Amino acid sequence: MRWTPRAPHDSVHGAAPGATGDADALAYIARHHGLPAPALTPRTDRQDPAGLEQLGFRALSAGLRSRAVRLEAASLDHLQLPCLLLHRQLGWTPLVAVHDGHVTLHHPAQGRLRLAVDALAMEFSGLALEFRPAR
Numbered sequence: 001m002r003w004t005p006r007a008p009h010d011s012v013h014g015a016a017p018g019a020t021g022d023a024d025a026l027a028y029i030a031r032h033h034g035l036p037a038p039a040l041t042p043r044t045d046r047q048d049p050a051g052l053e054q055l056g057f058r059a060l061s062a063g064l065r066s067r068a069v070r071l072e073a074a075s076l077d078h079l080q081l082p083c084l085l086l087h088r089q090l091g092w093t094p095l096v097a098v099h100d101g102h103v104t105l106h107h108p109a110q111g112r113l114r115l116a117v118d119a120l121a122m123e124f125s126g127l128a129l130e131f132r133p134a135r
Helices: 022-032 052-061 073-078 117-123
Strands: 064-070 083-087 091-099 102-107 111-116 124-133
Touching: 022 052, 022 083, 022 091, 052 064, 052 124, 073 091, 073 117, 102 117, 111 117, 117 124
Parallel strands: none
Antiparallel strands: 064 124, 083 091, 083 124, 091 102, 102 111
16 A cells, blocks of 8 residues: 555645635535625636635625534534535535435535545544525
8 A cells, every 4th residue: 555645734724735616616505595606716716725714705795604613524414504514635515415324515526426424524624614695
């Protein structure tokens, strides 16, 4: 077995470099609430993963209020869905459903993913962002 170094990760300010879809993930949440997707800033939205503060400002500009939550993967059923989870490999990813023993994520690049909660727990940073309309 070869050891492969992992990309650096900052569990509060962003996901692993190269993670795609922060803006797409937020657009998914906005569309769910019947709001237009937030405007993208040139180029950086797709390259640089967004931190909590940046996602919060983007959400507000789209008409959404956000709330950061720290929790264990076993408590995901307490979240208001859809929400964003910070996954160490996938970056900010919409969580759309929680079932007995598994979750459904909507990754902007890979589509719907069904993962066992135990598998998600290994890569879940413990951070989630819940959203509701600002008005």
